[in-house]
Amino acid sequence: MTSLKIRTYREGDEAELTNLFNEYFKHFIHTSKTVDFWRWCYLKRPDVSPEGIFIAERANRIIGYAVVGIPKGGMHLARLYDYCFLEGDKATALELIGHCISFARKNKALGIIFVPCKQDEIALELCRKFGFISRPNKYYVLAHLINDFKFYEKIFDVLNSQTEKLPSCRKILEDLNSNLVIRLRPFQKTLNSYRSFTIQIQSGKFNLTSGETETFDAIVECDTTTFVKLLFGTIRLTKALIMRRIRISPLWKLPLVFKIFSRLPVPYPVYIPYGEWLTH
Amino acid sequence: MTDKYKIRGYKDGDEEAIVNLLNTAFGYWGDLETWKWRYKENPGFEPEGIRIAEKNGEIIGCNHRLIRDIKLSDTVLARAAIYGDGCVLHKYRERGIFPKLIQTGLEYDRSSGALMWLGVTRGDLAKMWIRKLGRIPLDEVTMMIKFFDPHSAVRSIVFTINSFIIRDDLQEELRKLDPKILVRMPNAMFYIQVGGSGLLTVKEIRVINRQIRPDVTLEGDVQSITQASESALAFLKLFLMRRIKVSGKIWRLLKLRSLLSKLL
Numbered sequence: 001m002t003s004l005k006i007r008t009y010r011e012g013d014e015a016e017l018t019n020l021f022n023e024y025f026k027h028f029i030h031t032s033k034t035v036d037f038w039r040w041c042y043l044k045r046p047d048v049s050p051e052g053i054f055i056a057e058r059a060n061r062i063i064g065y066a067v068v069g070i071p072k073g074g075m076h077l078a079r080l081y082d083y084c085f086l087e088g089d090k091a092t093a094l095e096l097i098g099h100c101i102s103f104a105r106k107n108k109a110l111g112i113i114f115v116p117c118k119q120d121e122i123a124l125e126l127c128r129k130f131g132f133i134s135r136p137n138k139y140y141v142l143a144h145l146i147n148d149f150k151f152y153e154k155i156f157d158v159l160n161s162q163t164e165k166l167p168s169c170r171k172i173l174e175d176l177n178s179n180l181v182i183r184l185r186p187f188q189k190t191l192n193s194y195r196s197f198t199i200q201i202q203s204g205k206f207n208l209t210s211g212e213t214e215t216f217d218a219i220v221e222c223d224t225t226t227f228v229k230l231l232f233g234t235i236r237l238t239k240a241l242i243m244r245r246i247r248i249s250p251l252w253k254l255p256l257v258f259k260i261f262s263r264l265p266v267p268y269p270v271y272i273p274y275g276e277w278l279t280h
Numbered sequence: 281m282t283d284k285y286k287i288r289g290y291k292d293g294d295e296e297a298i299v300n301l302l303n304t305a306f307g308y309w310g311d312l313e314t315w316k317w318r319y320k321e322n323p324g325f326e327p328e329g330i331r332i333a334e335k336n337g338e339i340i341g342c343n344h345r346l347i348r349d350i351k352l353s354d355t356v357l358a359r360a361a362i363y364g365d366g367c368v369l370h371k372y373r374e375r376g377i378f379p380k381l382i383q384t385g386l387e388y389d390r391s392s393g394a395l396m397w398l399g400v401t402r403g404d405l406a407k408m409w410i411r412k413l414g415r416i417p418l419d420e421v422t423m424m425i426k427f428f429d430p431h432s433a434v435r436s437i438v439f440t441i442n443s444f445i446i447r448d449d450l451q452e453e454l455r456k457l458d459p460k461i462l463v464r465m466p467n468a469m470f471y472i473q474v475g476g477s478g479l480l481t482v483k484e485i486r487v488i489n490r491q492i493r494p495d496v497t498l499e500g501d502v503q504s505i506t507q508a509s510e511s512a513l514a515f516l517k518l519f520l521m522r523r524i525k526v527s528g529k530i531w532r533l534l535k536l537r538s539l540l541s542k543l544l
Contacts (some may be wrong), residue, residue, distance in 0.1 A: 114423075114426070135510060142409050142418065143415065144415050232418050278400075
């Protein structure tokens with residue numbers, strides 16, 4: 001195996017780095033990274049210099065990168081804005097993070113901040129190895145639906161494409177030909193403020209229609225927050241039922257609703273690299 | 281005092297006032313160069329995306345956003361409004377200005393074709409977003425930090441506190457409180473007190489000096505001391521878990537913490 005080489009950024013690397021990021025995080029919901037965006041985000045960033053962009057290469061092929069910034073004012077804590085390495089490549093990750101820490105030390109930073117992806121076992125393991133401590137004040141990824149129906153349509157497009165890839169899931173859905181009416185209560189309640197749509201399951205595919213169909217198998221009533229949480233898998237149907245956040249009628253259709261909702265959670269978690277946060 | 285203010289989009293020339301506002305609200309936010317890079321030079325910048333609350337010509341609140349495409353999967357994209365920095369001056373808070381900024385921002389997002397609003401925010405602020413503005417928490421993110429030595433950790437804590445104290449009325453309250461804190465860490469000891477400028481100063485102590493009479497002595501490792509400085513709850517939790525030892529006038533420490541939490 002050829003040896004690993006760590007170098008700093010060179011003009012023209014960005015296209016390969018963007019592709020690497022999009023490939024590595026393809027199983028995550030993330031902001032689409034383009035070359036233009038990458039240039040703005042890291043090359044033009046006031047606290048990042050090309051010497052702070054570390055690139056791992058093996059056989060002249062880029063296999064990972066990490067971007068570290070040294071803010072000029074303030075607390076003088078270095079920030080590891082973005083990182084990415086080929087799946088399972090612990091040696092590359094170790095080298096890259098090690099280089100970032102050395103760079104921060106060399107630039108007289110007091111310390112370094114890193115926000116690893118929660119699902120990235122290697123990054124978390126390296127945090128422990130390098131002696132990072134977690135801050136008790138957590139950060140949250142928050143969402144709000146502006147055009148809810150169109151958003152649900154997109155989410156169900158994702159679910160349909162996922163189902164197509166998995167024959168076992170398609171088989172379950174094919175057996176479930178049914179109509180489910182969803183009534184959602186928005187955050188700011190007003191009289192008759194329910195928003196309704198129907199999930200039709202036909203030939204192993206989800207179809208969404210606005211409003212309620214005349215014939216349906218069951219009605220699910222809940223608030224928008226709970227429904228979105230169910231879609232993203234941050235709450236389970238059982239818990240929502242126990243907490244009385246969701247109502248199913250008729251109740252004896254519960255097994256059907258369970259089967260449908262078990263197929264709902266979007267298969268991908270959300271990931272926003274620290275370098276793309278726009279908040280303080 | 282009249283409560284009349286107007287909400288408008290960004291205009292050239294607003295940048296300095298916006299940066300001053302952010303620095304006042306967040307202790308230390310950054311400089312003009314950072315703001316220009318983050319918003320004005322962003323490929324998705326549009327003046328109407330920056331909502332400003334103005335009263336008698338003074339910018340008293342702002343809320344930034346950028347429209348971007350989110351990849352929901354390999355093939356499915358959705359347009360989203362990414363939430364940026366937003367705040368209202370302390371003296372104008374609790375008057376519904378921020379929700380109004382958010383509301384007019386959402387109208388802009390809708391007209392831009394955004395299907396969703398997405399933002400990352402600190403835990404204590406997230407509660408306000410969830411309870412008052414109906415935002416939905418999708419994920420929890422942990423920020424990791426590594427200090428290169430104990431001195432860096434204490435300097436960083438003191439810097440954070442100072443960045444809040446630097447603002448108006450708090451300096452006077454701090455002078456009255458006049459806390460003298462001795463921090464003991466393995467192989468390192470620090471003395472924190474109010475300096476001549478009214479801000480906290482930190483001094484490393486190499487040899488125990490009997491003339492130093494602290495009000496409070498805080499003992500623990502770098503990790504525990506850093507975590508305890510983050511919130512009163514974390515402080516209490518670590519104290520009960522015996523990860524930190526506190527002796528002396530603990531109320532002074534808690535008062536200092538509560539002074540800060542008023543502003544956070």
